[in-house]
Amino acid sequence: MGFVGLADTPEHSAVADSCLAQGWSCTTRHASGRPWIVRTSRSRAPEQLVSAGSRRILAVGAVHAHDGAGVLERGLGQARTASDLVALRRHLSGDFHLFISTEDGTVQAGSISRTRRLCSTRLRGTGAVVFSDSASLLAELGGLPVDEQLVPVWALASYPPHPVDDLPLWRGVDAVPPGSFAALDRDGTLRLTSYWSPPAPEIGDADQAADLVRTALSRAVEARSASFASVSADLSGGLDSTSLAFMLDRHTATFETFHSLSDDSLNDDARWAAVAAARLPGAEHHVFPYDESPTWYTMVDDRSYSRDTPDPMARTHGKSLYLHTRVDVAAPHARLNGTGGDELFSMDVLAMHDYLTTDRGAAKKPFEAFVYERHDVPRTVRRRMAKDPDRDVSFEDWFARLGAATVSERRPWSLGWESTPRLAPWITDDARARVTDLFEGRGRSLGDLAPLSPRKPQHEIMKLVRIGGDVTRRMTALSAGHGVWVESPFLDEAVVEAALLAKPSVHIRTGTYKPLLGAAMRGILPPALAQRSSKGGYNRELYRGLEQNRQALLELFGPDSRAVARGIVDRASVVDALSGLPATVSTFMDLDVAIGLELWLRDVERPRYPSLQKELAR
Numbered sequence: 001m002g003f004v005g006l007a008d009t010p011e012h013s014a015v016a017d018s019c020l021a022q023g024w025s026c027t028t029r030h031a032s033g034r035p036w037i038v039r040t041s042r043s044r045a046p047e048q049l050v051s052a053g054s055r056r057i058l059a060v061g062a063v064h065a066h067d068g069a070g071v072l073e074r075g076l077g078q079a080r081t082a083s084d085l086v087a088l089r090r091h092l093s094g095d096f097h098l099f100i101s102t103e104d105g106t107v108q109a110g111s112i113s114r115t116r117r118l119c120s121t122r123l124r125g126t127g128a129v130v131f132s133d134s135a136s137l138l139a140e141l142g143g144l145p146v147d148e149q150l151v152p153v154w155a156l157a158s159y160p161p162h163p164v165d166d167l168p169l170w171r172g173v174d175a176v177p178p179g180s181f182a183a184l185d186r187d188g189t190l191r192l193t194s195y196w197s198p199p200a201p202e203i204g205d206a207d208q209a210a211d212l213v214r215t216a217l218s219r220a221v222e223a224r225s226a227s228f229a230s231v232s233a234d235l236s237g238g239l240d241s242t243s244l245a246f247m248l249d250r251h252t253a254t255f256e257t258f259h260s261l262s263d264d265s266l267n268d269d270a271r272w273a274a275v276a277a278a279r280l281p282g283a284e285h286h287v288f289p290y291d292e293s294p295t296w297y298t299m300v301d302d303r304s305y306s307r308d309t310p311d312p313m314a315r316t317h318g319k320s321l322y323l324h325t326r327v328d329v330a331a332p333h334a335r336l337n338g339t340g341g342d343e344l345f346s347m348d349v350l351a352m353h354d355y356l357t358t359d360r361g362a363a364k365k366p367f368e369a370f371v372y373e374r375h376d377v378p379r380t381v382r383r384r385m386a387k388d389p390d391r392d393v394s395f396e397d398w399f400a401r402l403g404a405a406t407v408s409e410r411r412p413w414s415l416g417w418e419s420t421p422r423l424a425p426w427i428t429d430d431a432r433a434r435v436t437d438l439f440e441g442r443g444r445s446l447g448d449l450a451p452l453s454p455r456k457p458q459h460e461i462m463k464l465v466r467i468g469g470d471v472t473r474r475m476t477a478l479s480a481g482h483g484v485w486v487e488s489p490f491l492d493e494a495v496v497e498a499a500l501l502a503k504p505s506v507h508i509r510t511g512t513y514k515p516l517l518g519a520a521m522r523g524i525l526p527p528a529l530a531q532r533s534s535k536g537g538y539n540r541e542l543y544r545g546l547e548q549n550r551q552a553l554l555e556l557f558g559p560d561s562r563a564v565a566r567g568i569v570d571r572a573s574v575v576d577a578l579s580g581l582p583a584t585v586s587t588f589m590d591l592d593v594a595i596g597l598e599l600w601l602r603d604v605e606r607p608r609y610p611s612l613q614k615e616l617a618r
């Protein structure tokens with residue numbers, strides 16, 4: 001984690017010299033010998049490099065050339081355009097940054113899920129465009145200021161809406177949109193081009209859809225076992241992580257699994273994890289008692305974590321770092337988790353409404369079961385949906401309403417493009433006004449307000465996939481310094497695409513939990529495990545973690561609170577919430593956002609590379 005991608009020019013070589021003077025390392029060079037990828041640490045992700053004459057293609061991350069390196073080499077030599085070059089990724093499985101160096105310039109891309117994010121900036125003075133997986137790193141390179149209007153958006157108790165969530169929090173740093181590549185010509189011209197968009201659901205045959213998912217998921221897991229020195233899997237007991245563990249069992253002779261016990265006796269995850277472990281005799285299983293690991297809300301003084309955005313899951317840092325580094329493993333090590341499984345295979349309100357409107361007869365019974373599970377009445381819900389003000393609005397019109405919508409809770413059964421953003425109750429009036437101004441078009445330009453897909457269900461799934469990518473990327477930043485990469489195979493491009501191609505009728509079946517994933521794992525996952533439909537709850541751990549760490553959290557919002565000083569957080573309100581016993585889980589969500597924001601504001605005021613600017617100015 002933490003690299004700078006450079007073009008093959010003297011100006012970029014000078015940037016490399018400044019970085020190397022900081023103790024960074026150059027791991028890969030252009031054919032000319034000039035530095036290409038410069039890293040902030042010796043902790044390296046796996047990579048695959050293929051050359052054809054002076055052309056080079058480099059994939060950094062979990063990557064496996066399932067069609068062989070020879071296919072890549074021939075394609076690299078024959079490609080005529082940047083799009084031809086980026087299309088070579090189809091011969092690679094996994095999740096990775098893609099870099100290509102040719103006689104015409106460089107081409108680079110991140111992943112569609114944002115697990116491998118890519119940002120750029122044009123340095124003042126030389127005008128050199130540089131790329132990185134870290135917006136904050138580029139901000140330090142360029143001496144760029146925080147965008148104060150964007151900061152309060154991360155006070156939303158729900159995630160910032162698209163496209164705001166993809167905007168770097170520093171002026172002068174730009175994100176390469178997921179699904180797009182950046183081509184940098186020799187003369188410094190930078191062009192962004194889309195290479196991927198969510199497909200429309202067109203496969204109605206359940207067996208065909210399952211075959212696509214099975215192949216994609218198998219290759220995704222194989223990419224981890226082929227790339228990393230060692231591999232392990234979280235074994236929570238849920239269908240997603242258990243599926244990955246059994247898929248991993250097909251691709252590697254030795255691996256480890258990890259299960260962290262819950263504090264809640266009603267949580268049945270441990271029982272299901274034990275059943276799964278018994279069916280995986282070749283794996284080494286580790287079970288961590290609840291009281292042996294830090295509780296949630298245990299903060300860590302570890303500056304290696306990602307500071308590209310505030311982290312609304314900062315309460316998990318202490319526990320996650322402990323669990324990811326508890327067992328000695330050969331580095332680089334991949335730790336597989338099930339992030340993305342819910343997003344791709346559990347259908348929500350928008351998907352159910354889409355099914356109901358496109359195939360009312362087939363959807364009737366699944367819709368009724370879906371509504372009853374949520375303790376409502378089908379006839380009443382249909383009437384609400386028919387009258388929902390967001391039912392037929394465009395994405396642009398929906399976004400324009402958000403400035404006013406942030407003051408209220410989300411409507412049940414809403415048909416908006418995303419969950420309506422809700423500002424936490426402790427936000428100040430000034431911060432609320434800044435958020436409203438942004439949503440209503442005053443201040444920073446948001447560019448073209450286009451959805452991630454013209455279909456609402458596909459848009460929402462891709463938004464959730466990107467959030468999952470953010471979670472994975474942050475966890476990796478926290479543990480990569482210890483040689484551990486957190487990997488989420490469900491978020492790979494091929495897996496996401498396979499899931500999106502399936503029609504609602506394949507995803508939704510009465511009485512069946514995640515039917516498409518279950519069908520894809522048939523013959524791999526024991527039937528007894530595939531039948532689980534419950535999901536363990538962790539509310540008790542929220543309360544216990546808050547109780548044990550309350551004093552430290554109160555001190556976080558004491559007299560030196562940065563969020564209070566910046567006029568974003570009302571101290572009395574957040575202290576009151578921390579001092580009491582939260583009545584609902586939503587109160588914890590409000591607190592999580594406040595904690596993540598405060599920690600981020602404290603961190604960004606301290607440069608990680610304080611002498612870098614002096615080196616660049618020489």
